[in-house]
Amino acid sequence: MQAVVCDLGMLFAVIAPRGTHLWEFIRDILIHPEQHGGLMRWEDRREGVFKFLKSEAVAQLWGQKKRNSSMNYEKLSRAMRYYYKREILDRVDGRRLVYKFGKNSTGWRLGEVGV
DNA sequence: TCGATATTTCCTGCTT
DNA sequence: TAAGCAGGAAATATCG
Numbered sequence: 001m002q003a004v005v006c007d008l009g010m011l012f013a014v015i016a017p018r019g020t021h022l023w024e025f026i027r028d029i030l031i032h033p034e035q036h037g038g039l040m041r042w043e044d045r046r047e048g049v050f051k052f053l054k055s056e057a058v059a060q061l062w063g064q065k066k067r068n069s070s071m072n073y074e075k076l077s078r079a080m081r082y083y084y085k086r087e088i089l090d091r092v093d094g095r096r097l098v099y100k101f102g103k104n105s106t107g108w109r110l111g112e113v114g115v
Numbered sequence: 116t117c118g119a120t121a122t123t124t125c126c127t128g129c130t131t
Numbered sequence: 132t133a134a135g136c137a138g139g140a141a142a143t144a145t146c147g
């Protein structure tokens with residue numbers, strides 16, 4: 001598992017632009033699930049609702065991308081919560097590990113993908 | 116160098 | 132009881 005995360009991290013370091021934001025990193029995992037070993041999945045693609053399947057693995061991947069080995073899901077989720085205020089994400093009440101893209105996020109909608 | 120922005124880190128309390 | 136959620140506060144890194 002650790003090796004898989006390591007490989008994915010290296011892959012990301014190559015394919016992702018330097019200034020990628022967290023929400024873009026999340027979006028890319030969802031758009032290219034085959035490259036990320038089912039870390040996340042769409043709950044409702046049209047509505048932009050998605051779920052973390054392997055929360056700690058996603059956090060580790062994000063940490064590798066930012067060269068931060070102490071990253072974990074608790075810290076990642078705090079950053080996610082700041083997106084509510086900016087309307088990059090919408091809150092999904094009562095469902096753990098479930099988030100929704102907001103009106104200020106782009107590139108995840110069908111027909112928009114492939115940017 | 117400085118200010119703005121985007122996290123990161125730590126924390127407390129609540130919920131599932 | 133562990134894991135996750137919510138949000139305040141302060142610190143830090145990066146960029147223009």
